[in-house]
Amino acid sequence: MNRLHSPALYRGMTQPRTRRDVFRLAGLSAAGLALAACGVQGQKAAPPKADAVADYWAGQKKNGKVVFANWPEYMPEDHGPLKKFQQETGISYEYKEVINENTEFFGKADPVLRAGQPLGYDIVVMTNGIQLQHMFELGYAVTLDQSKMTNFQANAAEAYKNRAYDPGNKYTMPFASGFTGIAYNTKYVKDDITSIQAMFDAKYEGRVGMMADAQEIANFGMIALGVDPEKSTEDDWKKAGEKLQAQRDAGIVRKYYNQDYIDALSRGDIWVSMAWSGDVFQRQLAGEPVKFLIPEEGGTIWTDNMLIPKGAANPVDAMMLMDFLYKPEIAAELDEFIQFVTPVPAVQELLREKAASASGDDKKALLDMAESPLMFPTEADYAKLHSYTPLTTAQEQVFNPIFQSVTQA
Amino acid sequence: MRRLTPYLLALPSWMWLAIFLVVPLAAMASVSLQTGNVIDGFVMTFSFGNYGDALGTYSTQLVRSLGYGATATAAMLVIGYPVAYWIAFKGGSRKSVYLFLLLLPFFVSFVLRTISWGFLLADDGIVLGTLKSWGVLSADFHVLATSFAVIAGLTYNWLPFMILPIYVSLERVDPRLVEAAQDLYATRGTAFRKVVLPLSLPGVFAGVLMTFVPATADPVNAQVLGGTGNTMIGNIIQTEYLVNNDYPTASALSFTLMAVLLVGIFVYARVLGTENVLEAAAR
Numbered sequence A: 001m002n003r004l005h006s007p008a009l010y011r012g013m014t015q016p017r018t019r020r021d022v023f024r025l026a027g028l029s030a031a032g033l034a035l036a037a038c039g040v041q042g043q044k045a046a047p048p049k050a051d052a053v054a055d056y057w058a059g060q061k062k063n064g065k066v067v068f069a070n071w072p073e074y075m076p077e078d079h080g081p082l083k084k085f086q087q088e089t090g091i092s093y094e095y096k097e098v099i100n101e102n103t104e105f106f107g108k109a110d111p112v113l114r115a116g117q118p119l120g121y122d123i124v125v126m127t128n129g130i131q132l133q134h135m136f137e138l139g140y141a142v143t144l145d146q147s148k149m150t151n152f153q154a155n156a157a158e159a160y161k162n163r164a165y166d167p168g169n170k171y172t173m174p175f176a177s178g179f180t181g182i183a184y185n186t187k188y189v190k191d192d193i194t195s196i197q198a199m200f201d202a203k204y205e206g207r208v209g210m211m212a213d214a215q216e217i218a219n220f221g222m223i224a225l226g227v228d229p230e231k232s233t234e235d236d237w238k239k240a241g242e243k244l245q246a247q248r249d250a251g252i253v254r255k256y257y258n259q260d261y262i263d264a265l266s267r268g269d270i271w272v273s274m275a276w277s278g279d280v281f282q283r284q285l286a287g288e289p290v291k292f293l294i295p296e297e298g299g300t301i302w303t304d305n306m307l308i309p310k311g312a313a314n315p316v317d318a319m320m321l322m323d324f325l326y327k328p329e330i331a332a333e334l335d336e337f338i339q340f341v342t343p344v345p346a347v348q349e350l351l352r353e354k355a356a357s358a359s360g361d362d363k364k365a366l367l368d369m370a371e372s373p374l375m376f377p378t379e380a381d382y383a384k385l386h387s388y389t390p391l392t393t394a395q396e397q398v399f400n401p402i403f404q405s406v407t408q409a
Numbered sequence B: 001m002r003r004l005t006p007y008l009l010a011l012p013s014w015m016w017l018a019i020f021l022v023v024p025l026a027a028m029a030s031v032s033l034q035t036g037n038v039i040d041g042f043v044m045t046f047s048f049g050n051y052g053d054a055l056g057t058y059s060t061q062l063v064r065s066l067g068y069g070a071t072a073t074a075a076m077l078v079i080g081y082p083v084a085y086w087i088a089f090k091g092g093s094r095k096s097v098y099l100f101l102l103l104l105p106f107f108v109s110f111v112l113r114t115i116s117w118g119f120l121l122a123d124d125g126i127v128l129g130t131l132k133s134w135g136v137l138s139a140d141f142h143v144l145a146t147s148f149a150v151i152a153g154l155t156y157n158w159l160p161f162m163i164l165p166i167y168v169s170l171e172r173v174d175p176r177l178v179e180a181a182q183d184l185y186a187t188r189g190t191a192f193r194k195v196v197l198p199l200s201l202p203g204v205f206a207g208v209l210m211t212f213v214p215a216t217a218d219p220v221n222a223q224v225l226g227g228t229g230n231t232m233i234g235n236i237i238q239t240e241y242l243v244n245n246d247y248p249t250a251s252a253l254s255f256t257l258m259a260v261l262l263v264g265i266f267v268y269a270r271v272l273g274t275e276n277v278l279e280a281a282a283r
Helices: A007-014 A019-036 A050-058 A080-089 A102-114 A130-137 A150-155 A196-200 A214-224 A234-249 A261-266 A277-285 A315-324 A328-338 A346-357 A360-371 A379-383 A393-407 B005-031 B049-090 B092-107 B110-120 B126-133 B147-171 B175-183 B188-217 B220-225 B233-243 B247-272 B274-282
Strands: A065-070 A092-097 A123-127 A172-185 A208-211 A253-257 A272-276 A290-293 A299-307 B034-037 B041-044
Touching (some): A080 A315, A102 A130, A172 A214, A172 A261, A172 A277, A196 A234, A196 A272, A208 A234, A214 A393, A234 A393, A261 A272, A277 A290, A328 A346, A346 A360, B034 B247, B049 B092, B049 B233, B110 B147, B110 B220, B188 B233, B233 B247
Parallel strands (some): A065 A123, A208 A272
16 A cells, blocks of 8 residues: 555656647547547437338237336236236246336436347336437337237226327336325324425425425426416426425425435424325335325326337237236236226226225225225326426426526525 | 567556546547537537536536535544544554454445435434434434535545545654654654654645545435535536436536546645655655
8 A cells, every 4th residue: 555655656646747748648539539529319210100110010020028127116026917927928028127217217228229229128117207208209119009909998097098298109008107296294294284385384494305306396386386287388387496496495495305205204304295105105004104195286197108118129029918917907916016006997996896805904905905095096186186297308408407406506 | 579568568557548538538528519409419519608508507516516525625634634643653453453444334335324324313313313302402403404414424435535545654654753853852742743744744635635526526425415505516417417318518517527626636736745745755
């Protein structure tokens, strides 16, 4: 270690370079520049023509295997639904829990797909939002074969067939939905919170957690102002930005959180927070004093979607698996574990039937699920749920700075 | 052939530097001057305005990062120097044990350690909760989500990188020099000031270098321990790359940060007159 601290080293580090050194360095850099100057190529893809899609699918056949990339805790541990798929079709599966964040996943997938290489997955799951939109626009999503969606057509709820971000299910089939609402810690908050205005109440100064994600926080700002995010304009974004800025300047917000909000909430650093429904559900099961609600003014509904990435090796097998998950008994088995909103409404009745024949704790748990508005929202619940603001790339460059200047000041 | 051998032996490391340092840096420099978006692609337009825009928008965070980095480095120096001194002169035969203990936390991932600080310092956690129940602190007092928490986290995470170089330079100080100073009627304080301290300055220089740069660029502490007004430049760069996919702004910010740090270091080296100190140490 002594040698590391030799005087010669310090002299070398601190003495100015000679001119010759500088020229040499410059030469090397120039070579690098020449390499890099070609830049990052754009790939904006025109929507595929109908016969091109037909041709693509005509050229594909069943290969007997499929690779499914999903988020953690999104499949029963025994892989029940996937095992049944294997038994019924003879297609073997590989299931990988490799997606943790849409931004990060897109950031990693983009260079690979841009270079025209396969991701190595036949199905990936992404939330509706900016990154999913990018997948469509860059031609990274395979256009689905509508003729192989029989279970989907028969069993999916209407609301999941025609979503604003993917009309006609051209590229995606929903995996599950969830909500962004408010969670609070009942150890510290004794009132029943019902309104989104609680997030702006000086009573909870320094005890409110907001999310760092631009689309999530934008929705809360707009809902608090009575604006429907799906129909919002640039003017609405600015007003929402001002409302959130005022909330921050008043010292109400403790911090802008990522996934770590749920720990802060359960240990009492924050008392009221924006929250994702499934997280709160899991904490409740663990016996923690947290409560989730969708504010009376409205909340956000998001959907995680299955899609086939460009270059997938087994698209036919992928289509079969995605459609298989829409069989009511399979969807029920899946939802009993993940406890989010299933796109298959028949699951509710199946859970009730299962509860009727079960006993003891199982019966209670199944009944709770079947009657939970967080798993089976009613029409009235859906009416107050909003989706994210649909954004073009140009709009995104206006939208993001408005909200990031609040969360990242 | 024999004359070429040293060059050939050095070739792999030069190639390594060229491929993994110079090329990415050049690519980053190039991207920082491009315009476009992730959908249409980015094209080279030599838009130096990217730098102005990025700096105009994020100067607060840049200045804040430099401030946090400098404060944390100063704190590390104040805490670390006595520790290094103690291990070097009073450690006796157990020196290596102490050094090992110092490095022990590094067997746990850096992010995990920072997150566990979040649990330790929680408002009703082990430390603050106890003090609050004794009535020492008011119920509203909190450490997390303040600049203090971020700076303390930075200080904790890089402290060993300050202590080790100082220890190494102190370890090389010949105790007989101190004795000689005392023979010449220097008090213990004077002997430290005139003999030990100057001889340890190279270690201090290296320690500051090894801690100030990573502490200034770090995004993790601000994200885990900070609050609404503690965003550092590292967080901004991360967001620009991964969330906004605005590669030119991210590259411009990275370059600006690098340039500011390099200039700062050269100025620091000049002001401290390190070379003289080094030459003195070498004799």
